[in-house]
Amino acid sequence: MKLKSILKLRIVLLIIFGLFVSSSALQAQNQKKNISSVSIERLISALHNPRKNHILISSHRGDWRNAPENSLQSLKNVVAMGIDICELDLKKTKDGHLVILHDNTIDRTMTGKGKPSDFTLEELKDMWLKDGAGHKTQHKIPTFDEFTEVSKGKILLCVDKGFDYFDEALDNLKKKNMESQAIINIPGITLDSLKKLGFRNYSDNVMLNVIVSPNQKDLSKVIESYRGRKRTIIHPTFASESDLVFEWLPVIRSYGLGLWLNALWPDHNAGHNDDRAIEKNETNETWGWLVQKGATVIQTDRPKNLLEYLRKKKLHP
């Protein structure tokens, strides 16, 4: 080989080696920090094209054990954990701002009383969020805007209780180029009915999570209507295996639709829930069972533990 070619080869090999070392180092550092080494592009890709080695984890209201539920801190905590999706709940203030809040009143989670729509954003921002022991913290209620700002490029968002604010929520996401980073929860209505509602921001590209009830009468009609719609997840809950929707789980998957299962509490998953996984040490019988039923997304109140479990089973990067 000519000297020039050998030199070129050596330089190329050196570059390849350098890239390998730095990416391993980054992996190692990321594993240590528990950050997912998965980029937002890969997250979005896993969302659109479910794959067996990357079951998505949705953290219900963020990391509410260590920070107030639905707070920016609870969001930041799950980003740092390497969780795929942060679920949030939307409400509107008196002066029309979208804020993050679960209950119909602020009483449980804030140092105030009443409906969120009784107050302006400024008034709500004068109050504090409470922690899980009912004590005031230094945190404030976030706006949807602040939430999307923190999530951009870092984590997927699942917008719950936002059907009333479908267009506004999507306006915000579109403005930030974050449409593909969000999943919008909608009630169990047919695709046709949804389109008839005439949402300005509805498009076939919006990722929808269709919440169907255990025994809803038009179950078949609703699920069939989404067959073939690419960006769709079906979200069934069932208190027992004899609920109608239970036999639809494999069918949903066979239609190429995503399957969102809640590990949250027993009447969502026929008793295969988070607390049983942790308190009875029955992770295979609970989370493992949900995986077996074909879940492409599992929503949990124990994100750190579920991530550890799925990684151990090579079901998550």
Place this chain on the structure above:
Amino acid sequence: MRNLILLLFITIPFFAGAQNNARLDFLLSKLNDGGKSNYVMIFAHRGDWRNAPENSLQAFQNCIDAGIDGIEIDVQLTKDSVVVLMHDDTIDRTTTGIGKVSDYTLSELKKLRLKNPIGVVTRHEIPTFDEVLELTKGKILIQVDKWQTIKESVVKTALKHGMMNQLIFRGTTGSKHFNENYATVLKGANYIPVLVCKGNNSDDEKLNDFMKNFKTSVISLSFKKDDYQVINRAVEIKKKGFRVWYNSMWAEFNGGHDDEMAEYDLEGSYGWLLKKGANIIFSDRPFLLLNYLKVNGRR
């Protein structure tokens, strides 16, 4: 061979008991060593309320499993005079029921279920003080809060289990009032006087009273502001043979150097408390604190 098996059956319970005694011996020896061992003790406020309902058996089991030194519990009396665990004046926030604990008999309360920190119903029940003592015997120290009005019932239950030495009672009262009202009934338990600092001379007077007139191995300081002069007497308190107890939950107890600050500034919160002489810390983030202490060689 048969005799050997018989011997094993007889002696194994003793070993198990001995193990429990070893744990309690360790905890009590630390509690009483005046901080000489450099080991910092952790008390978990209402147990591990982040991962189980507050004041539940699960919340306490989690602490035992993690090697936490003590739990704090809140006690109240039911309508039929049973001591149960409940923090709030009503059961509304933490259970599936409404009203006061004293509105219900134990059997009615046992029909309810505890809620978790986001208000979701769990399978857990309101525990009785009796059940807590059974769970924790020999395993973890118990600080009993809200004890003053029901102390006789609390002590009666503790004596039944032979567990007075595992209990901690804290109070803000001076020695005279303590001796007149509490000393006798609390005999055998660990009493810790608490100085709620005001930032003036009364702090020094009270502290002198505590150190001179109480039979205790720990003194607790609580301060709204972090620049009260009396805090600097922590060194003296330790020299005189007492451990120093600070609360890291809630800024009003520690001048802002609290569990919340620990979220983003461990040195500014737990680090500061240690610098200022704490060797028992009462916390809402017992596992975060445990980790910090381990990393800093204080366990």
